[in-house]
Each structure stands twice: as structure tokens, then as C-alpha cells.
Amino acid sequence: MLTYTDQLFEGVDFSGEDFREAELMRCTFKKCKFINTSFEEASTTSCRFEECDFHGASLNASIHTESAFTNCSFEMANLFVSKFTACKMTGSDFTRSELNGITIVKGDWSYTNLRHVKLDKQILKEVRFVEADLMGASLEKSDLRKCDLSRANLNQTNLGGADLRGAELEGVPWSTVNVKGARMDIAQAITLLRSLGAKVE
Structure with a gap:
């Protein structure tokens, strides 16, 4: 060996x-x-x-x-x-x-090219994906709690059923992301609604 x-x-x-x-x-x-x-x-x-x-x-x-x-x-x-x-x-x-x-x-996966990867049902808690390219990737039902996805390219990314509570999501283009069934904390939900034009009072 x-x-x-x-x-x-x-x-x-x-x-x-x-x-x-x-x-x-x-x-x-x-x-x-x-x-x-x-x-x-x-x-x-x-x-x-x-x-x-x-x-x-x-x-x-x-x-x-x-x-x-x-x-x-x-x-x-x-x-x-x-x-x-x-x-x-x-x-x-x-x-x-x-x-x-x-x-x-x-770990730190920032600035990586992860376009179109399949990471469904993965436990990815606390992983850094700052400015990572996740365009078209599938993270369906993955555990993304406390991940840092700041300014990541999530265009056409599938986050359906994912757990996003506590994750950093600055700069996420919500209108192009599938978040059906995703779990969010209150602050994230408000940010999502406002990005889609809703008035939250």
C-alpha cells in the first residue's frame, strides 16, 4: 500500500x-x-x-x-x-x-463549479457555498441548515423540500429557484416574500 x-x-x-x-x-x-x-x-x-x-x-x-x-x-x-x-x-x-x-x-466549497450536480437528500449542514455556481443543481430534500449560500448562483436550482433554516441566503434569485416544500425560518420567509413583490407588515 x-x-x-x-x-x-x-x-x-x-x-x-x-x-x-x-x-x-x-x-x-x-x-x-x-x-x-x-x-x-x-x-x-x-x-x-x-x-x-x-x-x-x-x-x-x-x-x-x-x-x-x-x-x-x-x-x-x-x-x-x-x-x-x-x-x-x-x-x-x-x-x-x-x-x-x-x-x-x-468545510468550505466556496467558488466551486457545481453546475447541474445532484446532491438530493444530502446532509450539508454548515457547509460554505459562498459564490458557488449551483446553477441547475438539485438539492431536493437536502439538509442545508446554517449553510452559507451568500451570492451563490442558484438560478434554476431545485431546493424543493430542503431545510434552509439558519442558512445565509444573501443575493439568492428567488424567482428562478424551486423552493416548493422547503423549510425556512421567519426571516427567510419574509425576505422571499418581499423579493417576489409582497408587502410584509
């Missing part, structure tokens, strides 16, 4: 390599390529990935704890039943990636 601890890699091409069940601890990867790399059941702890390319990589059942994946590309990557706990994902791109069964525990 591959094990890396406290190592720095910069500009290394790991494309197509076998990282299955690998254990990476406190490692830093800068501008490295992991194209079509196998990461099934791998684990990272307190690692940093900066501007790395995971195009087509398989991260099925991988576990990531307090790691950072900043400005990385996960285009067409498979993250089926992967788990990210308290991870920083800012600026990363998940275009056409497979996120079914993913577990996200807190």
Missing part, C-alpha cells in the same frame, strides 16, 4: 498511476496531474492539493479529512460514496463529475 507523509510534489505527472488504498498525510501537491488516476479507497489527512488536475480520476470510497483541494479540476471524475470532512475545496471545478453518495461534513 502506497504511503506518503510530509512530502512535497510540484509539477509531477501521476496520470494513470495506482493510488488505490493509498494513505497520504500532511503532503503538498502543487500543479500535479492525476488524470485517470485510481484513488479508490485512498485517504488524505491534512494534505494540500493546489491547481491539480483530477480529470477522469476514480476517487470512489476515498476519505479526505481536513485536506485542501484549491483551484483543482475534477472534471468527469468519479467521487461515488467519497467523504470530505472539514475540507477546503475553494475554486475547484466539478464539471460532469459523479457525486452520487458523496458525504460532505462542514
Whole structure:
């Protein structure tokens, strides 16, 4: 089993390599390529990935704890039943990636590209999605309590049946969002009604 601890890699091409069940601890990867790399059941702890390319990589059942994946590309990557706990994902791109069964525990997913992803029935409490692009995404019946969705692109996003209580929703274009059956606190409901032209007294 591959094990890396406290190592720095910069500009290394790991494309197509076998990282299955690998254990990476406190490692830093800068501008490295992991194209079509196998990461099934791998684990990272307190690692940093900066501007790395995971195009087509398989991260099925991988576990990531307090790691950072900043400005990385996960285009067409498979993250089926992967788990990210308290991870920083800012600026990363998940275009056409497979996120079914993913577990996200807190963490910062601000400025990420999550267009058209399906995160139905997920527990996403306290996750930061500041200015994330969630256009056309489905978060139906998800738990979004205390999430920060400030200025996120929620155009055509499905929040039907979601729990939004305590979430930050500044700048949400309510007229284009499906909130049928969503749970809101009083302040959110008033903001929604006013954005739709209602007079709340």
C-alpha cells in the first residue's frame, strides 16, 4: 500500500498511476496531474492539493479529512460514496463529475463549479457555498441548515423540500429557484416574500 507523509510534489505527472488504498498525510501537491488516476479507497489527512488536475480520476470510497483541494479540476471524475470532512475545496471545478453518495461534513466549497450536480437528500449542514455556481443543481430534500449560500448562483436550482433554516441566503434569485416544500425560518420567509413583490407588515 502506497504511503506518503510530509512530502512535497510540484509539477509531477501521476496520470494513470495506482493510488488505490493509498494513505497520504500532511503532503503538498502543487500543479500535479492525476488524470485517470485510481484513488479508490485512498485517504488524505491534512494534505494540500493546489491547481491539480483530477480529470477522469476514480476517487470512489476515498476519505479526505481536513485536506485542501484549491483551484483543482475534477472534471468527469468519479467521487461515488467519497467523504470530505472539514475540507477546503475553494475554486475547484466539478464539471460532469459523479457525486452520487458523496458525504460532505462542514468545510468550505466556496467558488466551486457545481453546475447541474445532484446532491438530493444530502446532509450539508454548515457547509460554505459562498459564490458557488449551483446553477441547475438539485438539492431536493437536502439538509442545508446554517449553510452559507451568500451570492451563490442558484438560478434554476431545485431546493424543493430542503431545510434552509439558519442558512445565509444573501443575493439568492428567488424567482428562478424551486423552493416548493422547503423549510425556512421567519426571516427567510419574509425576505422571499418581499423579493417576489409582497408587502410584509
